[in-house]
Amino acid sequence: MVRLTRAQQQARTRAAVLAAAREEFVEHGYAAAKVDRIAERTDLTRGAVYSNFPSKRALYLAVLVDLVENAPPAAPSPTASLPGALGAFARTWLERLPLVDDPAAGGRLQLRSLVGVVDDEPGRAVLAQLARLEALLLALGLESCEPDPRAPRRVRLAELVLTMLNGSGLMAELAPGFGDPFDRALACEHLAGLAGERGLGDTWDPPYLTFVGLAERCREPWDPPTGLLDHLTGSPADLGADGLVVALGARRLSAAEEAVRSARPGEQVTVAVVTADPAETGSLVRLRVSDLTACLRRVFPPEAWGHVRLIVSDGAVAAAALGVNGYDDQTEAAVRVRDGMVVARSQGRGAAYAAATGESAHDPRGAGA
Missing domain, CATH: 1.10.10 (Arc Repressor Mutant, subunit A)
Incomplete structure (x- = not known):
């Protein structure tokens, strides 16, 4: 025995x-x-x-995470054009829609439904931040379809697509069989034309960056954690490269774009999500990120993410490497690494921008460390 x-x-x-x-x-x-x-x-x-599992909600979210992360892998089919990527992403996402004859309860599970599950204010605040992060991740894939580095930001386009697809999921739950998924995929494809040359006027220039304080300049050995998973590529994340490592609480995920847009050319950006409530908030983040990135990997090649890495399951390990031990859902902390040394660190609102630039936007001293 x-x-x-x-x-x-x-x-x-x-x-x-x-x-x-x-x-x-x-x-x-x-x-x-x-x-x-x-x-x-x-x-x-x-x-x-x-x-x-400390609660029924934690158990439900764990079931959904298990369903998403252990689904049979589908063959990727990368596409190079913006309209093609939009259509392919929509078709991939819409595969979750249940058939008309599927039992209602089982269909909601297949839809990853959170209706009546996340119904408190903290949970809704996390979902709002997750929506911002999801739009950024899809936008980075869409931006990779346009080789011109001067091409517009595509976050607003990504928001439109995700709004249409999530609305389709809700309609499938409330009115099974309503609408044709192929029509919706075609509509998402045609949204590329709506973006046009001006990109929906999509720019990234937050006014609050002017008021972000200076990062702390330093020179400390960087001991990068190993064995962490990059949720974007599904491969191990190498945190030893030059660039930014950012820890974000679950209610500060929108600051991920600060890190991505502020990083210097050629430097890696690693975003690690942290939460003080791994059973519920952590599972919610893991569910939404794993679900989205599974779709993204079927449409975009690994190089679409370029210098960006995303850590969810082991965010606490990355945060500890940054020297952040007391974190919560409002945490923002960042370090900039160069040649194996931490050369700048910052905490609080705007931490990623401060660490990336080494100075506030109105500092007259020129480039930072």
Whole structure:
């Protein structure tokens, strides 16, 4: 008889709870699901379920993360044109729409529905920040389709596409069978024409950057953490390159664009997401990021992300490397690395911009460290 270690037993119990919870959510939906029934399905006590997942919401989000991250990989089909990328991304995203005859509860799970799940103000604030991050990630892929470095920013275009697709998901939940997914994919493709040469007037020039204070200039050895996953490419993230490493709380994810747009040419940007609530907020972030990046990797080649890296599951490890140990959902901290040394560090609003430029926008001293 093979004896399981405690860690192996915990992993087996967690897997059994996830499998039972998925059955429960498919049969009853989130609102009507009962933790007691999930415990009965696994011959566990209610307390044993809660020892692995602190709430029904945490359990539901964990089921969705497991569904997304363990889905069979699909073959990528990169496309070079902006309209082609928009259409391909939309078709990939719309594959989640359930068929008309699918059970309603199971269809909501397939849709990654969060209706009635994230219904509190902190959760809604995190979702708003996630929407900004998602738009940035899609925009970076779209911008890679245009080799001219002077091409417009495509964040507003990405926002339009994601709004249409998320609306399609909501309609599929409320009115199954309404509308044709192929029409919606074609409409997303044609949004490239709406962007036009002016790019919807899309620019990045936040007025608050004028008031960002100076970064702390320093010269400290940089000991980059290893073994972290880059969610954009699905490959290990190398944090040893020159550039920015930024830790962002779940309610400050919009600041990721600060890091991306402020970085110096050729320097890497690594964004690590941190949260003090890994079971719920952390799972919500992981779900949305994993879901989006799975679609992006089928449409855009790895080089589309160029110098950008995104760490979600192990953000705390990256934050600790920055010297940030007491973090929460409002955290912003950044360091700039050059030649294996930390040459600038900053915390608070505008940290990424301060560390990238080495100075505030109105500082007359010229380029920073």
